Amino acid sequence: MQTLRRHLLGFLHRHPGWAVALLLGPAVLWWLVLTLLPMGIMAYYSVLTRGPWGTITHTLTLDNYRQVVDPVFLHILGRSLRLALLTTVLCLLGGSLLAYWIAFAVRRHNHLYLLLDIVPFWTSDLVRLYAWITLLADHGVINNALMTLGVLHAPLPLLHNAGAVLVGLVYTYLPFMVLPLYASLERLDRAVLEAAADLGATPAERWYKVTLPLTKGGMLSGSVLVFVPSVGEFLVPELLGGAKTMLVGKFIALKFTGLRHWPLGAAYALVLVTLIVLLLLVYLRLGGSTEAFQAQAP
C-alpha cells in the first residue's frame, strides 16, 4: 500500500498534467454531464421543427426564435423579474438578520443553527407549500386565529395572489441566502473589527467601511442563488398564485404541454437562460468582481 502510494505520487510529480486532470476531472465531468449536455440537448431541440400533433421532426430551422418576441411573454417576463428582484431583496434583509445573529450573537454550536437553516429541505417542497395553503386560506389558520381574537370580521385574502407567491418564494429561497452570508461573516477577521473600533470607528462606520466590503462576496453569491431560481419558479405560483400571477416558468411549460411545441418551448427556455446570464454579468460587473462565486458554505 505504501509503495503504491509512493509510486503514484512519484508519477504525478513527474507528470503534472495528470495531476491537474485528476484534480479537475470530477468537476469538469460534473459540469459537462449536468450542465453542458442538458443545455446542448435543449439548444438542439430549439432548432428542430414541430410535426403534426406535437411530434418532433428533425429538420433544422431558426423559425422558433423568430416567434419568441411575443408581447405576452415580455409582460410575464417583466412580472417574473420584478417578483424575483423583490424576493432577492427580502431574502437579503431577512437572511442578513439571521446570518449576523448566528455569526456574532450565537456563541456556541453555530453549526447547529446552520443545520436548522437546512432542515426544511428534508421535507418535499410540495408538502411545505401545502402547509402554506393551510395557513393562508380564507378560513385557514391565520385568518381563523385573527377572527377568533376579534381582530378581523371578514377574512383577509392572503392566498392566491402576488403576496402569497412572494411569501412562498422568500420562504423557499431564504436558506440559500443564509449559507453564503454566514460563510463570509464567519471568515471575517474579528481583529479587523477591533482595530476599527480602537481607531474610533462607530458601529455604523465599522459595518459600512469594514464588514460590508469584506462580506460583499457572500451577499452577491446569495443574491444570485436566490434570484436565478426565483425567475423560473414553477411550483410556488402554481400552488399559491392566483389568476394574475403567472410567471415565466409556467409560460414556457405551456409551450411544451398546451401547444405541444417542444422546439418553441426549448427556444423560449434558452432565451430566458441567456437573458439571466447577461443580467448576472452586468450585476457582477457592477459588483466589481467574480468574488461572488468564491464564497462557499462552511
Next chain:
Amino acid sequence: MDRHIRTQLDTWVEALWQERMTRREVVQRGAALGVATSLLADIVGLFTRQVAAEPGPSPQVLEGIKKEGNKLFVYNWEDYVHPNTIPQFEKEFGVKVTYDTVPSNEQLLAKIQAGGAVYDVIFPTHNFVPIYIAQGLLAPLHHEQLPNLQNVLAKFRDTPFDPGNKYTVPYGWGMTALAHNTTYTQDDPRIGSWALLFEGGPQRYSGKLGFTDEREEVMAAALQYLGYSANSHSKDELRQAGELLLRVKPHIKAFYPGAEAKKALITEDIVVALSWSGETVKAHAQNPAVVWSLPKEGGTGWFDGMAIPKAAPHKFTAAVFINYMLRPDVAAANTNTTGYATANRVAIEQYVDPQVANNPAIYPPADALARVTFLETIPDDLLPFYEDIWTRVLGI
C-alpha cells in the same frame, strides 16, 4: 361475492367519508384526513379479504404477472378510485402497485411523449386519445385479455375517438359545469345559467370565482355563455370567448390545477366555480352548501379511458389491471366514492349505491344529459391560435 356485506361496508365507508364538518373543522382535519384515508383503506381491506368470494386469478394469469416481476406503475387522476381498489388488486394478484396522480391531460401527454416516465396504465381523457394514437404512443389492446369489456355501456364503446376500442377502454365519465355555494348565491336569479359565473362574478362574487385550469373546458364554458357551440372552431367566436374571460379575470381568484378547486370550494375561498362534477359531489359531502348546477346553456362532458403506453414495461399485468377495473364490483366501489359515473353497465344495474345512481351530478337525467356536449379534439392547425388566446387569458 357476498353483495350484502359489501354494500353495507360501502355504506359505512360512505358515512365516514361524508361526515359533515364545519368550516373550521375542515381546516383542522385537512391534514388528518390523509392519514385517516389510508387507515380506512387498511381496515376495509381486512374485512374484504374475509368476505372476498371472487374466484381468484387463474394460474396462467399469476404466471404472466410473475414473469413481469409482480410490478405495476399506474398514473391516474387524483381521487379517482375507491381507497381500497389498489390494495385489493395488490392482494388478489400479488402485485406491487406504484400509483401516481396526474395534474392535467397536457402534462400526462407530455410525460408519455417524453418517454422518460415509464407507466403501465394511464387514464387519458377522450379528446386527447386521438393525439396519442396519431403519435403512436399507445400499445394496441388484446381484447381476449379483457373479457370484462363486455360490461361497458355501448354508448362509451367504439366511439370516434378510438374506433373499435383498439387502444383504450372506457373507465369513468363526468361533466364540467357550475358549482356554487348556496349560502352566498341564494335568491340569485342567475342560478341555472352560465351568467352566474360570467355576470354574477363581476357583480356579486368578485374575487370569489374559481376555474379549473383545463383549457378546453374553460373556453367551452365561455363559448356556451355566448351562445356558441362548446366545440366551436370559429376564430371569431374563440376570440370573443377569450375577451369575455379577460373581462371576468379581475374577479377570478385562481385557475386551479387538478382537483384543487374542490378544496377551495369546501373552505369557501371560492363560492362560484367552473368545476368537475365529481369534485363538486365530494365538496358537497364535506360542505353541504356547495351544490352542482348544469346551466341551461349546457355544460361539457368527458370520459376517461384506460390505456397502456407503448413503452410500458409490464403490459400483461397492465391488461390484468384494466380487466380488474372493469369488474362490476370494483367499478361500483369506485363510483360510490369518487362521485364520477362509471361506464360499467353491470355495475350500474347491480352494484351502484342508489343514492349515487340518483344523484343528478353523477347520473344526470336524460333531459340534462342532452345539454352536455362532449368535447372534440382541437384540430392541430387551430391549436396555435387557440393556445395564444389561452396564454393571454392566463398570462395577462
